[in-house]
Amino acid sequence: MAERDSRKIVIVGAGFAGIEAAREFGRAGIPFTLIDQRNYHLFQPLLYHVATSILQDADIAAPARSLVSRFEGAEVLMDKVLDIDLPTRNLVTEAGIVPYDHLILATGATTSYFGNDHLAEHSFPLKTLQDATRLRHQILTAFERAEMAEDEETRAKLMTFAIVGGGPNGVGVAVAIKELAARTLARDFVHINAGSARVIIVEALDQILGGIDPELVEKGVEILKRKSVEIRTGAMVEDVDEEGVIIGGERLEAGTVIWTAGVEVPRLAEWLGAEADKGGKVKVEPDLRVPGHPEIFVTGDAALSLDEDGKPHPGLAANAKQQGRFAARAIIAMRRGEKPPERYVYDDYGNMVPLGRFSAIAEIKGRKLSGFLAWAIWAIVHIFYLMDLRRKILVSLNWFSAYVSQRRGARIILNDEGVELPEATRTASRRKQVKKAQRAKPDEGKDVKETTQARRGKVKG
Numbered sequence: 125m126a127e128r129d130s131r132k133i134v135i136v137g138a139g140f141a142g143i144e145a146a147r148e149f150g151r152a153g154i155p156f157t158l159i160d161q162r163n164y165h166l167f168q169p170l171l172y173h174v175a176t177s178i179l180q181d182a183d184i185a186a187p188a189r190s191l192v193s194r195f196e197g198a199e200v201l202m203d204k205v206l207d208i209d210l211p212t213r214n215l216v217t218e219a220g221i222v223p224y225d226h227l228i229l230a231t232g233a234t235t236s237y238f239g240n241d242h243l244a245e246h247s248f249p250l251k252t253l254q255d256a257t258r259l260r261h262q263i264l265t266a267f268e269r270a271e272m273a274e275d276e277e278t279r280a281k282l283m284t285f286a287i288v289g290g291g292p293n294g295v296g297v298a299v300a301i302k303e304l305a306a307r308t309l310a311r312d313f314v315h316i317n318a319g320s321a322r323v324i325i326v327e328a329l330d331q332i333l334g335g336i337d338p339e340l341v342e343k344g345v346e347i348l349k350r351k352s353v354e355i356r357t358g359a360m361v362e363d364v365d366e367e368g369v370i371i372g373g374e375r376l377e378a379g380t381v382i383w384t385a386g387v388e389v390p391r392l393a394e395w396l397g398a399e400a401d402k403g404g405k406v407k408v409e410p411d412l413r414v415p416g417h418p419e420i421f422v423t424g425d426a427a428l429s430l431d432e433d434g435k436p437h438p439g440l441a442a443n444a445k446q447q448g449r450f451a452a453r454a455i456i457a458m459r460r461g462e463k464p465p466e467r468y469v470y471d472d473y474g475n476m477v478p479l480g481r482f483s484a485i486a487e488i489k490g491r492k493l494s495g496f497l498a499w500a501i502w503a504i505v506h507i508f509y510l511m512d513l514r515r516k517i518l519v520s521l522n523w524f525s526a527y528v529s530q531r532r533g534a535r536i537i538l539n540d541e542g543v544e545l546p547e548a549t550r551t552a553s554r555r556k557q558v559k560k561a562q563r564a565k566p567d568e569g570k571d572v573k574e575t576t577q578a579r580r581g582k583v584k585g
Contacts (some may be wrong), residue, residue, distance in 0.1 A: 132157065132223055133455060134215065136205055137230035138165045138188040140441045141424035141448030143511065145228050148452035154459065157222065159215070161204040164188055165511055166253055169441055170519070172293065174256040174265065176300035177308075178526045183518050185253055186511045205231075208395040210417065226419050226455045229392065229406075230448060233425035233439075236388035236403055243364045247288065247383040250297060259382065263301060264537050266379050267309055270316050283321040286369050286378040288361050289385035290327030291334065292477045295344070297382060298323050298353050299480040304353070307481070308535075324354040324376065326369060328385075331357055335438070335561025336475055340485040343494045347479045361385075387439070389426045396420065401428050409465040412451055421454070423447035429468060437470050441509055446470060472501045476502040481527050 133149060134143045138160035147154040169186040174181055192198045207216040208227075215222040235249035248259045259441050263285070270282040283305070287298045302323045309318035325332060325348075332355060333341045348355060356371070363370040368378035386403065393400035399407045405428035406414065412429060414420040424444035429437045437443050447468060454464035474488035478499060486498035493501070503523065510516045 130574050131228045133228075134159065135228045135230060136160070136215070137164070137327065137424070137426075138191075139168075139230055139232045139424055140444035141230035141451075141511075142228070143188070143191055144445045144448035144573040145230065145423070146192045146198065147195075148449050149456070150192060150198055151454075152456050152584055153196070154456060155197025155199070155355060157199040157201060158188065158192060159201045159203050159205065159217070159222065160188060161186075161202065163200075163202045164253075165191055167506075167510060167515075168251070169506060170507075171250055171253070171256045172297035173298055174253070175250060175259040175297060176304045176451070177260060178300065179519060179522050181253055181257060183515060183522060184510075186515060191511055210397070214421070221300060222421075223359060226458075227421070228448070228451045228455075229422045229426055230424045230444070231389065231392060231426045233387035233389050233405075235383060236386035237335055237383070243361070243383065246364045246366050247381040249383050250293065251387070260298050261537050262380055263304070266320075266536055266538070267305070267313065267316070267318055269379075271313050272334065274314075279316055280322075281368075281377050282379040283316070283318070283367070284376075284378040284496070285321065285323045285380045285382065286326055286376055287324065287382045287384060288326050288356070288358070288364075288369065289383065290325050290329070290332030291384060293329075294325055294382075294384035295332060295348070296478055297384065299348060299351055299478075301352050302351055306326070322354065323352075323374040324378070325358060325377070326359050326361060326371060327357045328360045329357065333477060336477065337487050337492060340475075340477075340487060340494065344485045347483055347485075347494075351480055379447055387425060392422070392426055396422075411454065412447060412468050421451035423451050431470060432467075438472075438475075442473050443470055445509075473505075476505065478502050 133154065133156040135145050135156060135158045138158060142158060142160070142492050143165050146156060146158050164185045165188050170179060172183045173179040174184060189200045192200065201222070203217045203219045205215050205217050207403060209216060213224050216223060235251045237243045241329060248262060251265050252261060266282045270279045273279045273282060287294045302321070305321040306319040312318070331341055333344060345355065359371045361371055364381050367375065369376045369381055389404035389406070393404055393406050396406060396417065398414050401407065406422045406426060406561070407428045408422050409415055412421045412423060412427060414422060424447055424541070425439050427447065429447070431437060450465070450468045457464040473479055476486040476498065478484045482496050482499050484494070484499035484502045486493045486501055488501065507516050507520055510519060
């Protein structure tokens with residue numbers, strides 16, 4: 125039986141780093157408190173699969189309590205941290221005060237608009253489960269509205285999707301939308317050719333997938349072009365409005381603008397009185413501690429940590445898990461009177477970028493792969509990273525169904541989401557079509573009217 129330690133360990137954030145740290149403490153029999161403003165762990169790398177109807181919401185989200193409840197001494201609080209009182213070692217939360225002796229901050233990051241927050245008004249981020257659900261409803265509604273549009277110009281705009289940001293997330297959502305339109309929705313509509321939907325990646329740099337081997341990027345671009353995904357590089361976004369995106373004074377009309385261009389860590393450096401980069405990531409010591417506060421570790425997307433060559437560690441799930449494990453083991457060593465490691469060393473598993481159905485590019489331990497083999501490795505790794513067996517099975521089955529049958533089941537638009545086309549709009553659209561038909565063929569319109577009246581009379585009789 126684990127003994128309750130009077131020295132309190134607190135973890136803030138139930139992401140990859142936070143859950144990994146919690147499990148490390150649990151396996152060591154050391155009590156801890158895990159705090160997150162949501163009650164679930166989210167598998168962020170697959171958010172775009174929810175947004176494009178490949179997976180259901182619950183497939184990539186697991187209750188945080190279920191992930192750590194088997195460990196004696198584990199405490200989970202659904203609460204929001206408002207500040208950190210460094211002198212007294214207290215977290216100020218919405219529910220009150222949470223004291224700590226050792227603190228691991230794994231708070232993650234949010235969407236960044238690089239100081240232009242007005243761009244959020246007419247664009248869709250993809251960082252939370254709510255973002256993914258909202259975007260899915262927007263994508264599906266765009267095609268429903270295009271089906272009822274009366275002119276080709278409106279249809280073309282509704283079926284144009286601009287993705288701002290050419291990183292792995294932006295590329296992933298771009299090809300997933302194109303495949304959703306071409307392979308699934310193309311069978312479902314009568315008045316539109318859903319497969320003709322335009323999907324455009326807008327990247328400010330000279331190439332997409334920055335940080336990936338140029339040879340692999342070139343192969344990735346070839347795959348995207350074969351899938352009819354358009355790419356515009358060297359294109360700095362000046363504005364986003366209800367009509368689309370403005371790039372270099374030129375307007376790109378789009379019914380849906382998706383923002384995947386950057387991330388930031390709000391307020392954490394301010395709470396810690398620590399130095400941060402432009403995005404708010406806290407500059408930590410080589411052992412992930414906050415300078416001047418050896419009792420506090422910052423991990424995952426919230427940390428700006430560097431390797432021995434001064435290169436920042438990547439914002440990947442693998443890095444976050446390793447950092448969470450490292451921070452927990454350092455605290456465990458200190459509590460046992462042992463010397464903790466002096467430097468965090470990232471074990472680089474490589475880079476993998478999925479490019480749709482059975483296709484990806486990957487660089488693993490110096491070996492460059494593309495096509496089906498790269499996709500298979502990517503799929504296996506992501507299933508392995510899912511936090512529980514149930515979701516591993518669900519995701520595997522849903523992927524098999526979506527990729528083999530080319531059908532996607534999560535295509536429901538709910539009334540309470542506020543994006544379903546109103547009944548009044550549908551009725552008005554149908555009236556216009558009837559009137560247009562009657563003007564074109566008066567006698568035919570009369571026959572239709574008489575037939576309808578006859579049917580009504582028959583029903584009444």
